[in-house]
Amino acid sequence: MREFTSFLAPLMRSFVSFRKASRRWNEESEFKLLLFDKYCGKNYPNALELSQDMIGSWCKKRETELNDSCRSRISPVAGFVHYLRKRGMTDVMPPEIPRAEPRTYIPHAFTETELKNFFAACDSIPTIPATKEQLSRRITIPVFFRLLYSSGIRTNEARMLRRDDVDFDHGVLSIRNSKGQDQHYLVLHDSMLPLMRRYDGAISKLHPDRVYFFPGKNGGFRRAIWVQRNFKEMWNRHNSSYTVPYALRHNYAVENINGWTDEGFEFNAKLLHLSKSMGHRSVESTKYYYSLVPRLADIIEARTDESAVIPEVDYESF
Secondary structure, eight states: OOOOOSTTHHHHHHHHHHHHHTTOOOHHHHHHHHHHHHHHHHHOTTOOSOOHHHHHHHHSOOTTOOHHHHHHHHHHHHHHHHHHHHTTSOOOOOOOOOOOOOOOOOOOOOOHHHHHHHHHHHTTOOOOSOOHHHHHHHHHHHHHHHHHHHHOOOHHHHHTOBGGGEETTTTEEEEOSOGGGOOEEEEOOTTHHHHHHHHHHHHHHHOTTOSBSSBOTTSSBOOHHHHHHHHHHHHHHHOOSOOOTTHHHHHHHHHHHHTOOOOTHHHHHHHHHHHHHTTOSSHHHHHHHHHHSOOOHHHHHOOOOHHHHSOOOOOTTO
């Protein structure tokens, strides 16, 4: 992670340390605060203290932003201002955070053909141009999206997964950067573990000292835009419907529930286990995924096919 460099750097470091001690911080928030730090250093190089103009110009909603995107971008900065105000370090008012927008998106009901098309595209990324980033992309994309599909992990959890969070002996992931900051664990699908091991060996040749399991260009974690851009490119190669990466998490919950034929206590026990593995604080959150997705015939009849979930990927050439 890069260092804070503007005149606000000492205060920002204190703020981050406080939030980490309170277990109310994650690396994505730190990255967004770093962007504000860079903005202040570039646009106010001679400033000695925080001003209302700095907050107003940075936190103003951009024409290309939705409310939720703006909320996500400026929330760490708002927290920083509140931190300073409570300690008498500034009189600057915190930014007004846009109201959350109601979600109207209905998760996509994947068909077997669509998923096969998608993963076929993931497995067909060319090696040209033969740059380090292109080679890394070719290795990473097939594994990253199979991890989302086979585990129900959140996209930010996968992006910020550290290498030492992966237990290769037992096939267990430790999820630290989760929604609500709650750490939880999940067990990998039996066919995912060997793929993760092969990927680890291949990517280590390109990034021998990496911290993150899916490293970015500069050694940090992959950004949300990387996930969105690559998912869209792979999906649109052979599919015409619209969907987003997060739909893979919805699909995971629905496929699991539809695959259970037991009733009574055993069903409830499985639902609780699924809820915990997905990082939900309550079973109701897990049920919500199922309520959003139309119960189409192909979803109800679908069953986990190990060969379909994790096709073989040849990494011997990397």
